[in-house]
Amino acid sequence: xxxxxxxxxHKVEKILRVAMPEQNPKGRIKNFDEVNLGYKxxxxxxEASRCLQCKNPKCMEGCPAEIDIKSFxxxxxxxxxxxxxxxxxxxxxxxxxxxxxxxxxxxxxxxxILGIKDKPVAIGNLERFVADREREREARGIQKxxxxxxxxxCTKERVAVVGSGPAGLTCGAExxxxxxQVTIFEALHKPGGVLVYGIPEFxxxxxxxxxxxxxxxxxxxxxxxxxxxxxxLTIDELFDKGxxxxxxxxxxxxxxxxxxxxxxxxxxxxxNEYLTRSNLMKAYKFPECDTPIIRGExxxxxxxxxxxxxxxxxxxxxGAEHVYLIYRRSEKEMPARDEEIEHARAEGxxxxxxxxxxxxxxxxxxVNKIRCVRMKLGEPDDSGRxxxxxxxxxxxxxxxxVVIMAIGQGPNPVLTSTIPKLKLNKSGNIKxxxxxxxxxVKGVFAGGDIVTGVATVILAIGAGKKAAAVIDEYIRTGxx
Amino acid sequence: xxxxxxxxxxVKNIDRFYIKAPLIAKKARAGQFVxxxxxxxxxxxxxxxxxxxxxxxxxxxxxxxxxxxxxxLSSLKKGDAIMDIVGPLGNASEIKNFGRVICVGGGxxxxxxxxIARELKKAGNYIISIIGARSKGLLxxxxxxxxxxxxxxxxxxxxxxxxxxxxxxxxKQYLEENTGSKAGKNITIARVIAIGPALMMxxxxxxxxPFNIKTIVSLNSIMLDGTGMCGSCRVEVGGKTKFVCVxxxxxxxxxxNFDLLLSRQKVYCSHEKECMGIYEKQCKxx
Numbered sequence: 001x002x003x004x005x006x007x008x009x010h011k012v013e014k015i016l017r018v019a020m021p022e023q024n025p026k027g028r029i030k031n032f033d034e035v036n037l038g039y040k041x042x043x044x045x046x047e048a049s050r051c052l053q054c055k056n057p058k059c060m061e062g063c064p065a066e067i068d069i070k071s072f073x074x075x076x077x078x079x080x081x082x083x084x085x086x087x088x089x090x091x092x093x094x095x096x097x098x099x100x101x102x103x104x105x106x107x108x109x110x111x112x113i114l115g116i117k118d119k120p121v122a123i124g125n126l127e128r129f130v131a132d133r134e135r136e137r138e139a140r141g142i143q144k145x146x147x148x149x150x151x152x153x154c155t156k157e158r159v160a161v162v163g164s165g166p167a168g169l170t171c172g173a174e175x176x177x178x179x180x181q182v183t184i185f186e187a188l189h190k191p192g193g194v195l196v197y198g199i200p201e202f203x204x205x206x207x208x209x210x211x212x213x214x215x216x217x218x219x220x221x222x223x224x225x226x227x228x229x230x231x232x233l234t235i236d237e238l239f240d241k242g243x244x245x246x247x248x249x250x251x252x253x254x255x256x257x258x259x260x261x262x263x264x265x266x267x268x269x270x271x272n273e274y275l276t277r278s279n280l281m282k283a284y285k286f287p288e289c290d291t292p293i294i295r296g297e298x299x300x301x302x303x304x305x306x307x308x309x310x311x312x313x314x315x316x317x318x319g320a321e322h323v324y325l326i327y328r329r330s331e332k333e334m335p336a337r338d339e340e341i342e343h344a345r346a347e348g349x350x351x352x353x354x355x356x357x358x359x360x361x362x363x364x365x366x367v368n369k370i371r372c373v374r375m376k377l378g379e380p381d382d383s384g385r386x387x388x389x390x391x392x393x394x395x396x397x398x399x400x401x402v403v404i405m406a407i408g409q410g411p412n413p414v415l416t417s418t419i420p421k422l423k424l425n426k427s428g429n430i431k432x433x434x435x436x437x438x439x440x441v442k443g444v445f446a447g448g449d450i451v452t453g454v455a456t457v458i459l460a461i462g463a464g465k466k467a468a469a470v471i472d473e474y475i476r477t478g479x480x
Numbered sequence: 481x482x483x484x485x486x487x488x489x490x491v492k493n494i495d496r497f498y499i500k501a502p503l504i505a506k507k508a509r510a511g512q513f514v515x516x517x518x519x520x521x522x523x524x525x526x527x528x529x530x531x532x533x534x535x536x537x538x539x540x541x542x543x544x545x546x547x548x549x550x551x552x553l554s555s556l557k558k559g560d561a562i563m564d565i566v567g568p569l570g571n572a573s574e575i576k577n578f579g580r581v582i583c584v585g586g587g588x589x590x591x592x593x594x595x596i597a598r599e600l601k602k603a604g605n606y607i608i609s610i611i612g613a614r615s616k617g618l619l620x621x622x623x624x625x626x627x628x629x630x631x632x633x634x635x636x637x638x639x640x641x642x643x644x645x646x647x648x649x650x651x652k653q654y655l656e657e658n659t660g661s662k663a664g665k666n667i668t669i670a671r672v673i674a675i676g677p678a679l680m681m682x683x684x685x686x687x688x689x690p691f692n693i694k695t696i697v698s699l700n701s702i703m704l705d706g707t708g709m710c711g712s713c714r715v716e717v718g719g720k721t722k723f724v725c726v727x728x729x730x731x732x733x734x735x736x737n738f739d740l741l742l743s744r745q746k747v748y749c750s751h752e753k754e755c756m757g758i759y760e761k762q763c764k765x766x
Contacts, residue, residue, distance in 0.1 A: 187566065187705070187707050188566075188705060189517055189524075189563070189564040189566070197709075225564070226564050226565065226566040227503075227566075228566060228567070228569065228707055231507065231567065231568060231569060231707075232503050232504065232507065232566070232567065232568075233503065253707070253708070253709040254708055254709070255709070255710065255711045257711070257721065259721075263721070264714055264715075264716060264721060264740055264744070266743060266744060266746070266747045267747075269711075270710060270711040272709055272710045272711065273704060273710035273711055273712050276704055276705065276709070276710050277704065281523065281524070281704070282521070285521075286751065286755075287751075287754055287755045287758055288521065289521045289523075290521055290522050290523040290548060290549060290755060291523040291524070291704075292523075292748040292751030292752070292755070294747070365743035365744075365746075412707065412708050412709060413708070413726070414707050414708055414726060
């Protein structure tokens with residue numbers, strides 16, 4: 001399988017992958033500012049110069065949004081930054097978001113040819129650089145975004161998008177580009193879905209999401225907040241109002257609990273609640289902002305995904321002395337991104353791996369301990385990861401005052417329960433074709449976590465994109 | 481923005497707001513609630529929809545001043561606007577012809593009991609209402625309740641009006657006098673609906689249990705999004721964890737773990753005090 005091309009070695013001196021500058025861990029655990037500081041122009045040019053501009057680039061195969069990575073990096077090499085950004089936007093309307101939160105190491109960077117012998121090109125960092133450059137130049141009054149004051153006029157059929165997370169925003173943007181009149185309905189008071197309620201400020205500043213959404217508005221997309229589809233309006237009413245198609249991208253908004261004793265004690269949160277309080281409601285600014293959050297001194301976070309790490313790092317920033325990450329498998333099986341795990345370790349999060357809670361203990365209604373059991377790894381399960389098995393008699397207690405359950409989320413039934421004809425699978429996700437987004441109801445498409453279960457931002461973007469193309473075809477031909 | 485079309489001060493610290501929200505007014509049914517956020521730094525709080533005018537596109541909310549958010553709401557005037565209102569959320573009350581229904585409202589809980597009593601009346605039920613407040617001057621919606629009830633009984637904690645005591649005390653007396661073997665009358669009460677402070681609802685549940693009367697309560701737990709996303713409002717009903725926002729807000733009172741509800745309502749007590757203290761200081765400085 002390996003290609004023989006090592007004879008054609010670079011003549012030039014080998015350039016090392018430019019590291020992402022970041023806030024130092026001691027300082028950053030005292031603030032909510034972004035950890036990664038982003039490339040300077042010289043960093044970006046140096047990093048871009050590492051790109052081989054392959055004849056048959058592999059990186060693009062790894063991108064669910066099919067960004068023309070080779071071309072945009074080529075444009076950076078030529079210092080054509082605005083053009084580079086436009087190149088990305090042809091395929092992805094959320095470059096500043098994706099440059100930050102995509103797991104590039106498992107996608108574009110995983111397939112980068114340079115990565116075979118060396119570290120791959122830092123594609124995500126470069127994507128982030130061109131997106132940030134535009135926003136920062138505008139903020140400093142150097143350059144006005146070419147698009148900032150124009151709203152494009154869309155005249156084609158009307159499409160309703162339910163949910164303004166990554167899948168919805170992408171589908172809306174793609175369709176608006178094609179000239180459709182798109183309205184995105186959001187249940188919360190701010191658009192962005194998981195990008196605003198879930199991912200913390202220190203990983204994805206909300207100003208950045210806001211700016212990406214402004215870009216969508218320029219494309220002609222309309223946004224309506226405080227709209228719970230299924231309650232405020234139903235899907236049928238959307239069709240009655242003249243929408244030709246409805247795209248459902250309501251995400252995974254139902255928190256799972258472990259169903260162990262003590263889970264309803266005061267001080268036990270779902271990660272959804274904890275993060276929503278801190279991110280969307282800015283509880284970290286209490287009492288300047290009115291939403292409260294319990295600032296625990298000893299916090300246990302249950303889970304091993306990005307949401308668990310986001311919760312743990314938030315707890316640290318809220319002043320916790322000890323934050324324990326309790327995960328039932330070993331670090332190798334943790335679904336979180338490597339970067340997040342590194343960051344969390346540097347910030348002093350204490351990993352308690354191969355442990356699983358069995359009970360939460362309390363006093364006067366408040367949590368004071370969590371009881372866990374040691375685990376060992378057995379044979380691989382359906383997910384391919386080794387199955388964790390409890391070790392009898394190995395129970396132990398940890399003193400805590402806050403517990404955050406970050407063991408996953410499911411599909412929220414508020415919408416789906418109001419449209420009984422829509423087919424769901426056993427876990428309550430919408431049955432939609434992964435390639436087209438088509439559901440069993442004519443005119444209704446679905447994509448993102450509501451179809452796949454919890455996944456990543458970029459997969460949701462990919463789903464939104466694919467669905468947009470099929471929606472266009474459906475409206476043009478009328479063929480379902 | 482959602483404009484306040486009119487505002488009425490009902491009693492000392494309870495206001496009634498009429499707010500333009502056509503989509504919500506069109507859909508609202510008795511028993512449902514909205515979540516509001518007053519301004520950019522504000523928190524999200526649930527308020528029961530106490531009435532709606534579908535034609536005019538207006539909903540009515542009744543709010544008692546207890547913490548910073550409700551104090552802020554109370555400071556708003558006719559013509560002002562509330563930044564965010566979302567709804568109608570939660571399940572609507574079950575409206576059917578049950579027969580004789582007792583509607584119990586305590587304090588500000590009279591506001592949400594009113595539309596339920598009215599809809600039940602429209603459905604053909606015989607409505608016995610028991611409403612109460614701490615004292616005469618704090619009793620709200622007496623007239624509205626009179627109009628929608630076949631029998632209306634008033635209670636006050638201090639005896640300044642009607643029955644001297646809690647609504648649950650009167651409820652017990654009423655049931656003893658009118659139903660069951662000892663009463664000598666054979667009146668069947670099909671169900672009791674009780675809304676008010678958690679303690680009041682717990683007492684009402686205790687009262688009706690020996691009489692074996694189906695009793696419904698509308699729980700007022702702490703909420704954040706109000707759409708089932710966070711689990712902040714979770715309660716224990718029949719030994720199972722339920723979310724008030726999407727599984728409720730109404731539950732069978734005899735299955736509700738009221739101790740847990742009361743405990744969970746106190747999670748942010750110290751935060752609320754701190755917030756209110758700062759707000760009151762700011763108000764004085766102005």
